[in-house]
Structure formats: C-alpha cells, structure tokens
Amino acid sequence: MGGRTGATSVAELVEAARGGSPRAVARLVSLVEDGASRPDRDDLAARLREAMALLAPHTGRAHVVGLTGAPGVGKSTSTSALVTELRRLGRRVGVLAVDPSSPFSGGALLGDRIRMGDHATDAGVYIRSMASRGHLGGLAWSTPQALRVLDAAGFDVVLVETVGVGQSEVEIAGLADTTVVLLAPGMGDGIQAAKAGILEVGDLYVVNKADRDGADQVRRELRGMLNLADRPADAWKQPILPTVAQTGEGVAAVAEQLDAHRAWLADTGALDRRRRRRARAEVEAIAMTALRRTWAGFAGGASLDDLADDVVAGRRDPYAAADRLLDTTANG
C-alpha cells in the first residue's frame, strides 16, 4: 500500500525490521553494504538516507559490545558462547562480524555458517558478516549505520566482532560502548601485539583457552601491564576473565561483567561521552564521503587530481593545494 510496485518501500522495511522481521533487518544491512560498495548509485544513497532518517528516533537502546582479538584466539567460538549465555538471560542478540582486512565476505561467511549452526533456529539471534575493506569509508562509514539498523530493530545487545590487526581494534573501540579484547595462550606475539594498542582499548579482557598451558602467564603479564598503565583513580578497573569458550566455562562471568560495565558507563556519564564520540565519527565519515565526491569533480575547476598533479610537479605546495580544494568546497 503506497509502496512502489515490485519493491518494498523503505518505510515498510523499517517498520518490519522494528517488528522483528529478520528478513527486513537483513535487507536494511544489505542496503548499508550496497550503499558503501556502490557510491555511484544515487538511488541506493537516497534509500539509505531515508532508512537512516526513519531509524534515528528508535536508536540508543542497544548495548553495543565490540569483540576483538588476534587470529587464532577463538573469536567465533567465544562469540557463539556469549550469544548462548545472553540468550539464557533472555536478551535479544545481534552479531555483526566485520572483516576489515578483506574486500570479500567469503571467509567471514564461512564463520557465520559455523556459528549459525547453534543459533539458526533462534529468532532472538541475528548474525551477519560485513566486509568493509575497499568500500566507501571502510569500517567507519558502514559499521555505525549497520549498528543503527540492529539497534532500532530492538536487539538488546549488538556484538561487533572483528579481527584485531592493529588499527581495527582501535576503530572498533570507537564504535562500541564496551570493548572486549580476547587473548589466548600460545599465540607468541600475543602480548607484544597487545602492547601495540590493545591495552588502551579493552574494557574487559578475556583469556580464552584458559585450560591450556600458559594461560596463567598471559593473565599475569596482562595484569602487570594494566597496572603499569597510568589511569585516573576513578577509571573502570578492567577485569581479566578466563574462559574456555568451547565448553562455555567462564562465559557467564563475561556476561556479568558486560552488564557491570554498562551500568558503570551509565552511572558515570561515560556512556553519553562514548556515544557522542561515535556519533561525531559517523557524521564526519558521512560528510567526508560527500566532500570526496565534490573533490573528485570539477566544481570551480580545481579537482583533487589536478591539485595532486601540481604538487607532484612542485608547482604548488600541499598547503596551497589544500587551500584551493577548500575554496572549491566553499563555492561548490
């Protein structure tokens, strides 16, 4: 009714997603992905804008949990175990598995199928993988918009799972209310990688495969490093939790600490600050994308490509080129 013939209107999709239709949720997340991979398609961009405008008033309820760790620590298994535990507690759970290193979602999809095995028939669980590399704006552009879909669809918890490869866990931490960093014994570089950035982003640390040799040492080293970090006295004290995701051992404590951190965030005002930071990044990423479009064109005669040529040739320095670019923006 009122929708275009042969296509579901965006308003109908949003309504169905809010009513709990997994198919509608899937179509909206696909719209985000398609919008990211086909920036030339104005029709997709318009539908996506419309969807985001309709979803906006219904967002802000979900607890957004980032889950990251190096390859091999057991991310998929841990996600699945955590979903099981959260379901036991009666929560509706959405999972976004983001692969920042791959332009394909092949690998991630395989992981999905494995995880879906446990949750395929459960209407309270929605699992979706997203490939982001090579797409418009990458993670920063598409993940918050996909989160927005799941949030508005009424999931109590949205888990964003990503491979920890340096930059990406920092980005995930920027998106999440609560960031869970997974470690495991026997990873060799594990702790060294941890030094590179993980220490600053984790709200919860989970040492998975805790039944294996070396797990205690990983916990001790991590505790030592966390104690060394210079943090204010009223900061959240990051717990280090041992799990065996394969059997579910220790996973209930992880869920408890997720709730505890969520409560701490709300009590201290940190939740608002994190969400404001996330919204800032999201708005900036969308604005940047629009600007890049302008800059690629020839508004005012100075495209970024022309200016880059001038810089390569030494005819213009990069600051003068940037000034010219911004003139174009202001007049565009």
Next chain:
Amino acid sequence: MGGRTGATSVAELVEAARGGSPRAVARLVSLVEDGASRPDRDDLAARLREAMALLAPHTGRAHVVGLTGAPGVGKSTSTSALVTELRRLGRRVGVLAVDPSSPFSGGALLGDRIRMGDHATDAGVYIRSMASRGHLGGLAWSTPQALRVLDAAGFDVVLVETVGVGQSEVEIAGLADTTVVLLAPGMGDGIQAAKAGILEVGDLYVVNKADRDGADQVRRELRGMLNLADRPADAWKQPILPTVAQTGEGVAAVAEQLDAHRAWLADTGALDRRRRRRARAEVEAIAMTALRRTWAGFAGGASLDDLADDVVAGRRDPYAAADRLLDTTANG
C-alpha cells in the same frame, strides 16, 4: 641577516637543509612534528606552511622506500644493513622510523641509537624517528611532510620504516614508491598476518634470518600466495629475497631490486601514478585537518559536537547532521 633576532628564519633553515646541514634537516622535521602535536600553535602552523612552500620546488627526486614487517622480523637490523649497502653504492640515505602505535618516541629512539652506532659519523646518512599516534592526522599528515624535507635536502633514498600492524603497512605503501615487506621464519602468525594485507602492498619481499630453520618454508608459502593473487600480466613480479641482515648476506640483492623496481616504475608510468596518489592523500589530510578545526568551532552555529548530541538523542539522523556540517563549511 633578515632573520628574526634569536631565531633562524624558515628560509635560512630550508637553505641550510638543501646545503646538507643535518641540524637544519632535524629542525625542519621537528617543525613537522611540533605542528602535528600542537595544532593550537598558529605560529608553528605558519612556519610549517612557509617551509613546505619553499621546499616544494625541490622535491620529487628521492626514491621513497617503505620498509615494514611484524615486530621481531629484524627491521632495525635490516634498515641498518640496507643503509650500509646503499652508502657503498654512493647514495645519500635518509631514514624515517615511524612508530604508528606509540604516542611517545621513546622506543623508536632507542632503536635509533642502536642504528646510529653504525652510521653516526657518516654525513651521508640521516636517521630520525617520529611518533605519530595521537597527533594531528597521524601518519597521513606528518609523514609526507617529513618526507618532503628529506627529499628536498637531497637524499637519494629515503627509507620509511614502520612496524607492520595491519593498517599501518597499507598506509606506508600509500606513501612509498617502493614497499619492502620483511618476514622471518618462526614468527608463528607471520604468514597469517601476511594474508591480512601484506600481500597487496609488497613490491619486494625479504625473508630475513634466512639461515634459520623454516626460512625456505616461509618463502615457499609466500610464493604460493603471490602466485594465487590475481594480477595483470604486465604487473611487476614481486621478488622474494633471502637475507641475513646481521651479516649483510643478501642485502646487495635487495638494493639491486630496489633499483630495478624504481626503473620499472619510471618506465611504466607507475611512478607518476603512485606519487599522484600520495599527493592526493597529503592534500586531503591537510584539508581535512583544516575542516576539523572549522567543525570543532561554532561557525554558523552548528559544531560537530552539537550535531553529535542531536544524533545521540535521535533528534537528527547522521545524514541530516552531515548536511548541516557541510552547510557550515560552505558558509565558514
């Protein structure tokens, strides 16, 4: 003479740097770093702009070589050995050691001191570490400007060394004419990490510690993966070179292949394309920084913070907020 009392003018610094003064080069690179870490200091910004304008006509000669690899593969030793070999060939060599994971340059400076041991008395070598994290625009903002200083100062080769942690090697590859990816046997995650991004960025692959067990296997696996990658027939065929950086074994072949790749780039027009891409990124990063300043303010009444608040509260969707932000820009 003409300079301000008690301070060397930027023009004098640029002149001295072009004349080969390591002290002048150091002061200009420091100006880049200070400009990145103190975006509030308009005087620094003005001096930096002036420096970049004066340097611009003298850039474009240096061969910019990116050198990246996971922690433990022997990056410092390899850089030092490569510097020795390039000096043997009569080249002047500048080294920028960029640590994308640290807001301090403490760790990198230690590495510098070790390397400087071999080259401290050699006026044909300049080694400098830069910390970039937490600074204005990060790697993308400061590294190209520091490169510009070394390039204009007449170094034949500028090596940009960085720890490979996912995103950073992709960024380095964006900056370099030629990207060298270092691997070593016994790194556990080495090849897996490689899958995550290294395969797309390397022009040369160096398997260091080639005298150790497993080196052949690393080369075979890498070759297998490179052969699988779908590349055009006229693409550069990436060599895989064994070295023992500690003894210098194999390093001459690396230097040869650097020259071969440089020649290939020039012959095929790929050099221009890469440099244009680099200039694009540089100009965009500078323009972005200027925009972020505007967006942080209250031009037109809509700061990014206010808009983020609206988005968090569901009063505005992120697209509408981005539109408002861009209106501010156009009128600012």
